[in-house]
Amino acid sequence: MPAARYTKPWEIGFRGAAKVATGWTVSPHRGKIRLQVRRAGQRAEGVVLPLEWAPASVNPALQLIGRIYKLVASNRETLRSALAITLGQSDTMAPSTDWEAIAASLRDALQNGRNEIRLQTWRSNYAPYIEEAIRQLTGTKPPVDGHELLRRTLVRWSGKPPSRAACCIALRNLTDHAVARHHQPSCWRISAVSIKELRGRPAAKRIKATLEDRELLDLIEAIEARNPEWSNVLRLLTLYGLRPVELQHLAAKIDEGGTLRLWCSYRKTCGAQMTEPRWLMACPLKDRIGSMVEWNLAGALDADLLELPRGSDGGLAMLDGHYVEKYLARQPEWRKLREQYEARGEWLRPYTFRDSYSLRCHRYGVEVGAVAMAMGHSLAVHSSSYRWASDKTTAAAFEAAFKK
Numbered sequence: 001m002p003a004a005r006y007t008k009p010w011e012i013g014f015r016g017a018a019k020v021a022t023g024w025t026v027s028p029h030r031g032k033i034r035l036q037v038r039r040a041g042q043r044a045e046g047v048v049l050p051l052e053w054a055p056a057s058v059n060p061a062l063q064l065i066g067r068i069y070k071l072v073a074s075n076r077e078t079l080r081s082a083l084a085i086t087l088g089q090s091d092t093m094a095p096s097t098d099w100e101a102i103a104a105s106l107r108d109a110l111q112n113g114r115n116e117i118r119l120q121t122w123r124s125n126y127a128p129y130i131e132e133a134i135r136q137l138t139g140t141k142p143p144v145d146g147h148e149l150l151r152r153t154l155v156r157w158s159g160k161p162p163s164r165a166a167c168c169i170a171l172r173n174l175t176d177h178a179v180a181r182h183h184q185p186s187c188w189r190i191s192a193v194s195i196k197e198l199r200g201r202p203a204a205k206r207i208k209a210t211l212e213d214r215e216l217l218d219l220i221e222a223i224e225a226r227n228p229e230w231s232n233v234l235r236l237l238t239l240y241g242l243r244p245v246e247l248q249h250l251a252a253k254i255d256e257g258g259t260l261r262l263w264c265s266y267r268k269t270c271g272a273q274m275t276e277p278r279w280l281m282a283c284p285l286k287d288r289i290g291s292m293v294e295w296n297l298a299g300a301l302d303a304d305l306l307e308l309p310r311g312s313d314g315g316l317a318m319l320d321g322h323y324v325e326k327y328l329a330r331q332p333e334w335r336k337l338r339e340q341y342e343a344r345g346e347w348l349r350p351y352t353f354r355d356s357y358s359l360r361c362h363r364y365g366v367e368v369g370a371v372a373m374a375m376g377h378s379l380a381v382h383s384s385s386y387r388w389a390s391d392k393t394t395a396a397a398f399e400a401a402f403k404k
Helices: 009-018 055-073 079-089 099-111 119-125 129-135 144-159 159-181 192-199 213-226 228-240 243-250 298-304 321-329 331-341 352-363 368-375 379-384 389-400
Strands: 024-031 033-038 046-054 252-255 260-264
Touching: 009 024, 009 055, 009 228, 024 055, 033 055, 033 079, 046 055, 046 079, 055 079, 099 119, 099 129, 099 159, 119 129, 119 159, 129 159, 144 192, 159 192, 213 228, 213 331, 213 352, 228 243, 228 298, 228 321, 228 352, 243 252, 243 321, 252 298, 252 368, 260 298, 321 331, 352 368
Parallel strands: none
Antiparallel strands: 024 033, 033 046, 252 260
16 A cells, blocks of 8 residues: 655644654544654554644644653653643643633623623523533543543433434534634634534424414403504514524514505525515415414504513513513413324414414415515525425416316
8 A cells, every 4th residue: 555645844844843752643533633653673653643734733742742752761651641641631631610701701792792692592592502611621630622522421311312413513613713713722623524424314394383363362352352563563574484593683674665664674694695685575364264364463563553562671572582481381272272283293383373364374385485575585585495386386286286
């Protein structure tokens, strides 16, 4: 087998400098640095250092190899045990003792920059996983790189695919932030390869529930009898297919045609882009006898007559998906609907009002591009994430198409 060729200047220099004694060599191994020692009369030993095979790793690698050599040369340690001891002693390679500060810095970056996430989002999507990772990092035998950190942290969520996926995202954010902003070695980065290897099988995709017009109307009517403010929340979600967080960003305005309509100023971050503010388009429901149900929500909001939930300070409550979900979870009608849909294998959630809006628009024959624009997302997102049809609407569409 031909010998590997190292032609880059930094590779040639690195391999020469790493040869601290006869038989000591370095080579790339799956993107990391492999250190191998061949000594006369003994089997070769090899270990993979927690550093990438890259120019930036040369100096810390040489420091690490120098410390390992001193331990091995004394005939007191094997190569593997010397690596473990050295990682524990090294200032540049040892796990940081201040991961709590790094986590706090990440939280600040996420809440006050980037996506400007809410406190509840941090608590739900980041905190549990990062707290477990910090527990691992501050234990007696902490992990030495990002791959091992992720592997150990995921153990807590064995058999829970959604949580394991969320854990991968949270820890990748943490370690990327540690390297980029807190000068941690690049060995802490968690690669896509590591995530694919460790995450396990993704959760089976759940069918998103959509509610019939009568179910929506019955739910709103029942809620109104107890809490008119919350019935108006459900009317807004139903009529306009809103994201729950958009309830905080509504205004009644006159459009270019002179019509009073609702305007949504919310801008959702989608990767490197943000959605645009938009005019809302009503898609009304039909009652049991087939008549359109008219809710003049724009007029009520403009006249300051649209009652909505208030917070403890007397101002409008900060409505979002979590807040809406907590309220609905206490309502017997919602719990009954959820049980019915779960028995069918369908997922009922606050976004169900938005999914139902999408299906209702398609049932009325609204062009798909217009539906996507009205909902404030791209055609690609609409095609991949929202309900276009049900068995009932599909059958009705075909019947109408071929009806003579």
